[in-house]
Amino acid sequence: MAMADFGSPKYGGFLRGELVYISSQERYSNNQMYYCFPTDCEYGCNLNTSKPSFVLPKGTPWIMMMDRGPKDDPCYFLDKVYNAQLAGAVGVLVADNEDEELTTAGAPDTDDTVDELRNVDISAGVIKKADADYLRDLLKGGRKVGLMLNYTASVPQSAKVNWEYWAGTTDVCGFMCQERVNFTQSVKATAARFEASGQTSFTPRFFLDACREGTTNTKECQDNCFSSGRYCARPSLSYTGKDVLRQLQHGPGAVHGRVRGQGGLGWKSTVVWGVVCGGEVYDAVEAAYQAASKTKWEACSTNFTETDGIIPILEEELMAQFGNNTTPPIKPVVIEPTIRINGAQYRGSLKAGAVLRALCAAFPTGHEPDICNENWVSDDECAGPYGEGFIKCRVSESNSSCINTFQGYQCLCGSGFALAVNPGAADEMCDDINECAISYAPYRQAGCNCDRCACINSIGSYRCTGERENMCTETHKYGGCWSQTFDLPGGTKKTLTRCQDMIQEYREKSYMGLLLDNDTWYRCGDCPPCFDLRPDGSCALRCSDLSQCDQMFGFCRSPEASGGGGGGGSSSGRSGNGVHPGFMVLVALGAAALTGFVVMAANHLLMKRRMGDEIRDIMAAYMPLQRAVWGPPPPAAAGAAASRPPASGTLSPSSAPKPAAADVPLKPTVDVFGSRGSGGGGGGGTAAVAAPAAPLAGDADPLLGRQLSGSSTSTGHRAGDAAGGGGGSTENPFL
Numbered sequence: 114m115a116m117a118d119f120g121s122p123k124y125g126g127f128l129r130g131e132l133v134y135i136s137s138q139e140r141y142s143n144n145q146m147y148y149c150f151p152t153d154c155e156y157g158c159n160l161n162t163s164k165p166s167f168v169l170p171k172g173t174p175w176i177m178m179m180d181r182g183p184k185d186d187p188c189y190f191l192d193k194v195y196n197a198q199l200a201g202a203v204g205v206l207v208a209d210n211e212d213e214e215l216t217t218a219g220a221p222d223t224d225d226t227v228d229e230l231r232n233v234d235i236s237a238g239v240i241k242k243a244d245a246d247y248l249r250d251l252l253k254g255g256r257k258v259g260l261m262l263n264y265t266a267s268v269p270q271s272a273k274v275n276w277e278y279w280a281g282t283t284d285v286c287g288f289m290c291q292e293r294v295n296f297t298q299s300v301k302a303t304a305a306r307f308e309a310s311g312q313t314s315f316t317p318r319f320f321l322d323a324c325r326e327g328t329t330n331t332k333e334c335q336d337n338c339f340s341s342g343r344y345c346a347r348p349s350l351s352y353t354g355k356d357v358l359r360q361l362q363h364g365p366g367a368v369h370g371r372v373r374g375q376g377g378l379g380w381k382s383t384v385v386w387g388v389v390c391g392g393e394v395y396d397a398v399e400a401a402y403q404a405a406s407k408t409k410w411e412a413c414s415t416n417f418t419e420t421d422g423i424i425p426i427l428e429e430e431l432m433a434q435f436g437n438n439t440t441p442p443i444k445p446v447v448i449e450p451t452i453r454i455n456g457a458q459y460r461g462s463l464k465a466g467a468v469l470r471a472l473c474a475a476f477p478t479g480h481e482p483d484i485c486n487e488n489w490v491s492d493d494e495c496a497g498p499y500g501e502g503f504i505k506c507r508v509s510e511s512n513s514s515c516i517n518t519f520q521g522y523q524c525l526c527g528s529g530f531a532l533a534v535n536p537g538a539a540d541e542m543c544d545d546i547n548e549c550a551i552s553y554a555p556y557r558q559a560g561c562n563c564d565r566c567a568c569i570n571s572i573g574s575y576r577c578t579g580e581r582e583n584m585c586t587e588t589h590k591y592g593g594c595w596s597q598t599f600d601l602p603g604g605t606k607k608t609l610t611r612c613q614d615m616i617q618e619y620r621e622k623s624y625m626g627l628l629l630d631n632d633t634w635y636r637c638g639d640c641p642p643c644f645d646l647r648p649d650g651s652c653a654l655r656c657s658d659l660s661q662c663d664q665m666f667g668f669c670r671s672p673e674a675s676g677g678g679g680g681g682g683s684s685s686g687r688s689g690n691g692v693h694p695g696f697m698v699l700v701a702l703g704a705a706a707l708t709g710f711v712v713m714a715a716n717h718l719l720m721k722r723r724m725g726d727e728i729r730d731i732m733a734a735y736m737p738l739q740r741a742v743w744g745p746p747p748p749a750a751a752g753a754a755a756s757r758p759p760a761s762g763t764l765s766p767s768s769a770p771k772p773a774a775a776d777v778p779l780k781p782t783v784d785v786f787g788s789r790g791s792g793g794g795g796g797g798g799t800a801a802v803a804a805p806a807a808p809l810a811g812d813a814d815p816l817l818g819r820q821l822s823g824s825s826t827s828t829g830h831r832a833g834d835a836a837g838g839g840g841g842s843t844e845n846p847f848l
Contacts, residue, residue, distance in 0.1 A: 114206070114262070115215035116460035117237040118448055119230060120194060121467045123492070125474030125481075126520045128204050128236055128262040129501065129540070130174035134252055135167060144255025155180045157205075158188035160196045169201030172499055176260050177202040178248060181210045181239070190218040194237045195229040204262060205237040208245030215239050217460065219448065233462070236262065265520070267474060269441040269455040274313045274475040277433070280450040281320035282349040282357055292463050293450050300465040303484060312482060313472065320449035321431055322347060322354075340420065344427040358427065466490050473519055485519040494522040505542035511573045513543045529573030548575040550626025565616050567623035569630060581619070584635040585612035594637035595651045599659040607659070611652065613638040642667035 116122050135147040136155040147154040148164045157179035160167055169175045177197040190207060197205045209215065218239055220230050251258045280293060307313040324334040324342030337354025338345035346354035436445040436456070443456035452459035452468055454475050461467045466489050473485035485491060494502040495515035502522030506515040512527030526532045526543040533544045548555050549568035555561045560577030561568045567578045584592035587608070596610035612635060619634035640652035643662035647653055656662050656669035663670055 114238040114240050115217055117190065117194065117218040117239070118460050119191060119220040119233055119462050120237045121234045121464070122236045122267070122461045123262070123264045124267055124471040126264055127540070128176070128264070130176040130203055130260060132178060132248060132252065132258040132260045133169065133175050133202070134178040134249065135163070139253065140255060141249070141252040142255065152183055152186060152188070156183055156188065157193035157196050160200055167200060171201065174501060175202045176204040176206065176262070178206045178208060178245065180208050189221055189226065190237070191220045191226055191229050191233065194235065195233050198233060198235050203235050205235065207237070207239045209239055209242045212242050215241065217448065264474070268457045268471060270475055270477050271455055272477065273311070274472055275316070275455055276313060276472060277316045277318045277453045278450070279318045279320050279446050279453065281322070282347045282354070296463045296465060296468070300468060303465070303469060307472070307482070318433060319430055320446065321345060321427070321434060339424060339427070340422065344424060344431065478520070481519045486517065488517070491517060491519045493517050507543045511543065527573065545570070545572050547626040549623055549628065567620050567628055569623070569628045570626050581616060581634045583614055585610065585614045592635045592637065597652070602660060609641045611637045611640060643669060
């Protein structure tokens, strides 16, 4: 973000708020479209003509985003910010309409903008188009977006702060010139005190102009420049630029008076000459400067020898104005009047409070001088009723308190509250402690620990309910719910009601800390079985008699089934042969379950058989099964068989001795594990030989051909980061 060169940036702190953006093109804030005339509301030039009327509600800090332009009829950046401030915004972001380097938004020095420039006191800046597009997307549809602008790194920090006041000449002492006079008068006492304490080092500077190339021989350059146009100053009233430059070379009585070792003299001389606006300014501040008089000042421009070479004191000013790349870098001065603090150019109004806040931000965090916490330098965020600290520290609803600090505020939380801190945003708040959820202390009290007792959290405390009576009784008229008493056979009575006792659910909410004062421990629930709810909240019995109601299934039985005899009643609760419909339903369900079991069992057997057949078919196709061909028995066995005497009786063909079979080698077969075996005769076994693995083709890989690529690109949008300082090097009041 490029901060504007007016308003009051929150140097050294944070600006938090809810983002708001209105448009006639799409629904953003409040999910509405706003129409302004003659330019659209998104430009912020005519917010007072908005339809519907646009006013930001109080109590919430609002940061308003606007568009730059419009190109055909632009309005000043200052107008946009001023209109947003009137609408209730505490900050403004102007969205650039092109992808380009950001430039500093300046304020015009015209009569019709004097009041606006004097009264604008909120933060403002320009953000990149991409950041603005991102924020618009977040806001679409009326969604809420919180925003935090971080100004803590806007100026470099150091134990001793070096700062410079840059000023030049003006033709007419208008508002800008008067602003310089007011600034020097209001800040001089504090600046001198800083200087005397050694906390700061102040240097007054003069902003030099230069002649453009090829114009050094013109009358304008000849009258206002030295050294062939290298050092130039703008004329002021009856004084030429050369007259002003002569004063820069005459020590304490001249424009700067930078005399080392003379304490506040440098600042006093700046009161006179750091705001060079001619004799008019000198007359206004002459009383504050005791080291010279107007006559001496006029006399010091005489007896001066011009030169075309380097003039040391002017060269020093020029080099300081250009800046350098030291660590930290010294940024060039491109706008005047301005302040440069620890090498960083100040952005904002030239007002004592705003400038001193920037100076305070240059001290190490937590080591700011006491003056930095005073309300005229640091915003009083503890001020009620809308101060951020006042609200978040809950000052109005507890015994907590708020302490204003330079970066923001600090909360001192009272009993019943816990301090919650966000260190990265210097954000604090007093959170209510929910004793009912996180502490056993309430449940040690009699009013919270009985079977029908509960704990209700309150802001900063809690309370015990005591015993909650059962409201679903005749004594309490069943909590106001419908109830009716019915006569039952045998002379007994039964009362039915919609009232339901919810004490267990009530106590569970208590343990979770969710119980509220208006929560009840009973309710009017559904009607009992066999009853229908009427519009008036009562219940109507569907059966002709309560004894016909099946309390489990909620339907009406026939008079015969309920033992009530004749006497009418509904016949829809029975089948034609008098069988109870419920019994028929149970029989049907049982039959369906039995059928399903039988079907599943049969299917299981069938599948098992089919799988067996398929396995055999596969084995036959890939691993042929052969009948084992046995070789001849071992010789000993063969001989024994031949010498055995035949059994008595007639030999059957099946028992007749058979000739010994010849040696038949076994054909090689493949076992189920994929290795080959071979068998030979003579009772030899099979030898398993592992098949060699097929070589991989080239650099074969299971993932060959699959390209895994990934990129992780994270684009962060930090539209609120103001650490970049003042942005570009040019100033444009039109945006």
